[in-house]
Amino acid sequence: MRSNARNYYLIPYLAWIALFVVAPIALxxxxxxxxxxxxxxxxxxxxxFTPVYLKMALSSFWYALLITLFSLLVAYPTALILTRTKHKxxxxxxxxxxxWVNLLLKAYAFIGLFGTYGLANALLETIGxxxxxxxFTDFSFVFVAVYIFIPFMILPIFNSLEEMNKSLIHAARxxxxxxxTTFRRVIFPLTLGGVKAGCQAVFIPALSLFMLTRLIxxxxxxxxxxxxxxxxxxxxxxxxGATIAVFLVIIMALIMVVTGQGRGSIR
Amino acid sequence: MKDDAxxxxxxxxxxYGPEDVVLDKVSFELQPGKFYTLLGPSGCGxxxxxxxxxxxxxxxxxxxxxxxVPMNGVPANKRRVNTVFQDYALFPHLNVFxxxxxxxRIKKLKKDVxxxxxxxxxxxxxxxxxxxxxxxxxxxxxxxxxxIARAIVNEPDxxxxxxxxxxxxxxxxxxxxxxLRELQRRLGITFVFVTHDxxxxxxxxxxxxxxxxxxxxxxxxxxxxxxEPINRFVADFIGESNILEGKMIRDxxxxxxxxxxxxxxxxxxxxxxxxxxxxxxxxxxxxxxxxKLKVRVESQLFRGVHYEIVGRDRSGxxxxxxxxxxxxxxxxxxxxxxxxxxxVMRFGETEEDFDRRLEAFAEVNHAK
Numbered sequence: 005m006r007s008n009a010r011n012y013y014l015i016p017y018l019a020w021i022a023l024f025v026v027a028p029i030a031l032x033x034x035x036x037x038x039x040x041x042x043x044x045x046x047x048x049x050x051x052x053f054t055p056v057y058l059k060m061a062l063s064s065f066w067y068a069l070l071i072t073l074f075s076l077l078v079a080y081p082t083a084l085i086l087t088r089t090k091h092k093x094x095x096x097x098x099x100x101x102x103x104w105v106n107l108l109l110k111a112y113a114f115i116g117l118f119g120t121y122g123l124a125n126a127l128l129e130t131i132g133x134x135x136x137x138x139x140f141t142d143f144s145f146v147f148v149a150v151y152i153f154i155p156f157m158i159l160p161i162f163n164s165l166e167e168m169n170k171s172l173i174h175a176a177r178x179x180x181x182x183x184x185t186t187f188r189r190v191i192f193p194l195t196l197g198g199v200k201a202g203c204q205a206v207f208i209p210a211l212s213l214f215m216l217t218r219l220i221x222x223x224x225x226x227x228x229x230x231x232x233x234x235x236x237x238x239x240x241x242x243x244x245g246a247t248i249a250v251f252l253v254i255i256m257a258l259i260m261v262v263t264g265q266g267r268g269s270i271r
Numbered sequence: 272m273k274d275d276a277x278x279x280x281x282x283x284x285x286x287y288g289p290e291d292v293v294l295d296k297v298s299f300e301l302q303p304g305k306f307y308t309l310l311g312p313s314g315c316g317x318x319x320x321x322x323x324x325x326x327x328x329x330x331x332x333x334x335x336x337x338x339x340v341p342m343n344g345v346p347a348n349k350r351r352v353n354t355v356f357q358d359y360a361l362f363p364h365l366n367v368f369x370x371x372x373x374x375x376r377i378k379k380l381k382k383d384v385x386x387x388x389x390x391x392x393x394x395x396x397x398x399x400x401x402x403x404x405x406x407x408x409x410x411x412x413x414x415x416x417x418x419i420a421r422a423i424v425n426e427p428d429x430x431x432x433x434x435x436x437x438x439x440x441x442x443x444x445x446x447x448x449x450x451l452r453e454l455q456r457r458l459g460i461t462f463v464f465v466t467h468d469x470x471x472x473x474x475x476x477x478x479x480x481x482x483x484x485x486x487x488x489x490x491x492x493x494x495x496x497x498x499e500p501i502n503r504f505v506a507d508f509i510g511e512s513n514i515l516e517g518k519m520i521r522d523x524x525x526x527x528x529x530x531x532x533x534x535x536x537x538x539x540x541x542x543x544x545x546x547x548x549x550x551x552x553x554x555x556x557x558x559x560x561x562x563k564l565k566v567r568v569e570s571q572l573f574r575g576v577h578y579e580i581v582g583r584d585r586s587g588x589x590x591x592x593x594x595x596x597x598x599x600x601x602x603x604x605x606x607x608x609x610x611x612x613x614x615v616m617r618f619g620e621t622e623e624d625f626d627r628r629l630e631a632f633a634e635v636n637h638a639k
Contacts, residue, residue, distance in 0.1 A: 174325075174347070174354070175354070175360035176362075177327075178326075178347050178354045179377065179425065180348045181377050182348055189373075
């Protein structure tokens with residue numbers, strides 16, 4: 005009887021999941037088997053394996069990888085320094101704060117900064133390098149994407165660093181390890197869980213970025229996210245767009261499984 | 272003796288803030304191959320001393336020497352000392368073997384050498400066969416042994432132990448006390464053991480340093496410290512004791528509790544006010560007529576090995592007695608004790624003054 009009553013409490017959650025998780029995915033899968041006229045077809049899947057789409061998938065991967073890597077390179081030392089500051093919660097808040105600002109606003113801000121007459125170019129000119137094309141390059145795309153994702157990388161790494169027993173660092177030093185060896189053999193392996201969580205939080209959304217590719221990279225970078233947007237909004241080929249989305253979902257699930265492994269064994 | 276000290280503190284002060292003095296001009300020397308205990312209540316500075324030796328902190332003033340070399344500014348990884356941490360600080364991502372091998376791998380020793388040394392260290396702490404266990408699969412006592420093996424495998428000159436037994440249950444703690452003492456004898460290296468447990472300190476040490484409020488109160492063998500505490504703090508902290516105010520009538524004659532008694536202490540001014548210590552186990556319960564003091568029993572507790580009796584004498588002093596004889600609450604009993612059971616302490620006497628008085632007084636006695 006009691007367990008029955010408990011089951012009733014689950015209804016809102018189950019309804020939520022059915023409505024906003026299961027149904028959309030089912031719809032995407034459903035659309036992916038239909039052509040532009042609405043007839044059943046497998047052509048969309050065949051088309052995905054043509055060089056055009058494979059190249060797109062590969063470039064998505066490549067950019068997502070670059071973005072994740074640079075985020076990690078910036079975020080790890082930052083998190084490490086944060087754990088040693090006096091007012092770490094305040095600093096953390098300051099780092100997280102920008103992530104509450106709308107993505108579009110931040111993108112426009114960077115257009116202003118990186119534009120031909122923007123702050124960055126003004127700076128380059130004063131130090132004698134001269135104006136450069138910054139906006140609409142790979143560099144600006146990766147730079148802005150890294151800027152946007154950094155809080156999501158810092159947070160899990162910061163937490164895993166905080167959770168780590170500080171006397172382990174003393175122990176490693178006591179046993180003869182230099183500061184670098186201590187980091188390599190103790191601190192980093194023990195915060196791998198946080199690194200993995202951070203990489204997930206960055207890599208997966210980075211795979212499907214589309215707004216930045218248009219605004220910052222000027223459509224020179226075409227990722228799977230861009231392709232989905234184009235198919236749904238421009239070519240109106242919902243079937244193909246849905247097919248790409250299905251592949252994105254599969255790839256994300258795979259990444260979750262792969263990076264999720266062994267996280268429990270750290271303790 | 273001064274030259275072969277393995278660790279020397281020279282006027283070491285440690286301050287975390289202008290008001291927050293953790294160590295106050297501490298000086299001492301440790302000889303190689305002995306078992307030292309730093310004993311004191313929490314916040315007395317004992318762990319700070321350990322951290323200064325290990326190299327996790329540098330003194331605000333003064334110098335720490337290891338061997339003859341001043342160690343100020345030398346990082347922990349460049350010191351030939353190893354630490355067994357209070358929480359063991361074993362690496363959770365490595366198995367037992369790799370934990371013990373950690374220091375050897377950093378020294379880049381050959382694989383077979385590492386294998387041999389780790390095996391030997393694990394044999395030393397009775398952990399053969401546990402090489403591939405995860406740390407999370409080990410019990411508290413076993414983790415303790417891994418931590419010891421991980422430290423001694425590096426063959427340090429000094430092993431520092433920071434309250435390593437405090438997390439163990441009583442029975443295991445007693446076992447580990449014996450084992451640690453045994454281990455120190457076999458290895459022949461200096462152990463510096465930090466604890467707040469006076470029984471542990473008395474049972475294990477060659478020499479004890481009693482600390483309070485950042486100063487060394489007294490140092491000496493366990494017997495010295497127990498029998499001849501220098502002040503009220505030491506007497507109170509080490510073992511249980513009856514501490515009373517008294518007056519030295521003259522040498523070997525002291526007055527307290529309203530009567531005069533013979534004692535064995537001397538070197539005082541006539542009629543000097545003093546404190547006297549009598550250990551509860553040195554008091555013998557007898558009939559009121561036979562006793563040197565009459566005490567009214569207020570409470571009695573059965574402690575297993577003995578009864579813990581609390582009574583009050585006619586001048587209102589509280590007496591703690593350990594006796595195998597049971598008494599009745601409310602009865603008057605007599606207490607008997609010999610002159611050597613009375614230990615007289617001078618107010619505010621430092622350790623140096625105490626030693627000087629004992630020496631001078633021994634010479635006088637000798638001359639007689």
